Amino acid sequence: MLSPYPLLVRAGYRRRSVYLTASLAGLFTNTVFGLLRVAVLLAVVAQTGSTAGYDAGAVSAFVWLGQGLIAVVMLWGDGELSERVRSGDIAIDLSRPWDLQLALLAGDLGRAGHAVLFRLAPPVAFGALVLPFRWPTDPVPTILLFTASTVLAVVVSFALRFLLDLSTFWLLDSRGVRSVYNGLGGVLAGLTVPLAFFPDALRGLLYATPFPAILQTPIDVFTERDGLAALLAHQLLWAVALLALGRLVLARATRKLVVQGG
């Protein structure tokens, strides 16, 4: 019989679509910050004409894709699951005949789909119209790869947020953990400056973490940088590993809830 998960993807999309004003406000904020960031980075690149393989068009593409992807991958989580753990509503989620992690991932993919249309496409279109913009030279395969890479980025980001939220089972309040994550996440994922600007040793270290997979990699795919196969493999590996870890932690959390009574 029909699986519920496609319908949960749709519900994730629908849940966001009811808050049009919030989407527009977020879009406005992202665009304003995009203008600030692109001004700074264009000034950096203008000194030399090109920095670490980034010319003006690539910098602009990096900023506008990044500003849109923040919302698509939901870099800064909303702590919804954490709140359900804290309030005890998690008991309802756990007593449904579904796979909780898969159900939440489905909802998150639907949410991301909404963000692609309302939070990613507009700033990219805006940036491309008013500033130099590096479009893919080989559009069809690049856009397909970009789509795949963005889906993987959402999965990695989801899996990390899932783990952070589950920490509420032990900490009772995940706000501390989440604010550290929110502070570091942007720098490590390549929101502030392209990770290519970092020294080699530091970059090597960063790629030992899942963070580049959340933001930098889809942008690299779009701007057709070198070594894409390795980057996509990095994303896939972290997606699988973090989802698996999430399942393990959820099982432990459920056991704790069921055995100790929360």
Add this chain to the structure above:
Amino acid sequence: MIVETHGLRREFRIGRIGRRRTVVAVDGIDLTVAHGEAVGFLGPNGAGKSTTIKMLTGILVPTAGTLRVCDLDPVRSRRELARRIGVVFGQRSQLWWDLPLRESFALLRAIHRVEPAVHRERLDRCVDVLGLAEFLDVPVRQLSLGQRMRGEVTAALLHAPDLLVLDEPTVGLDLVSKERLRLFLQEVNAAGEVTVLLTTHDLADVERLCRRVVVIDHGTVVADDSLAVLRTTFGGARELVVELTAPTPALTGLPGVRGVAVEADGLRQRLAFSPADTTAAALIAAVAARVDLRDVTVVEPSIEDVIRTLYATRTT
């Protein structure tokens, strides 16, 4: 048996490390509920009601004792059990807050993998009886509490569960909403499709819905019987209220009467009696033999009285 527990026990370890102590929330509960029953589960705050419900639904593992619900081990088969029971928590929601009610139902259909035609038939019935039509397309967050609870009950019934567990379903509802919900639940249960287990503080819920009442206190069952039997055992006196044609002094000395209260200058008198001593009919005949009767009514003790007496007899 839909529910079968023997010596069900649950302890909690509370307090900080070093000063931990064990609290026994449920202390050896034996409970069997047969298919089609409607059981009221009563007790004061902290009596162990919610803890028991959590164990029945597989959210909490018992410390000791055996437990079968729908012939399943709740904790081990939680997902399978979720297909067989419906749960309504008065204080929590299983609906999607931002979406219209209709879409929550569609999601639940998919999650429980119910055939669309079967689903439509069940939903139509609930929409009809509970009057959901006018707010099916309203987002859940905009519903009134009464509307939302009707939605919650529908959500719990759409997969045709064998057992419906209601944890304080009428808390916070106004009288009209309560009545509507009770009528519906009564009908669903009377149709014999679903067994109902209800916890509540509102004794009128129990009075309307449940033929059997289980009262727990300090984690143990203190009474488990039909409402009628509990009334006669713990209810104390019934009352025969007689309206007389002329003012009359107190009607003392009637067989089986424990006390007489005189009202309206003796035009109305309240005779307290125990069903163990005499019947209402015999008493009416005895009164009629002495004075002219205009009207008689028999007043049953309220369930509040029954419960109060029950707790009182336990603590003394």
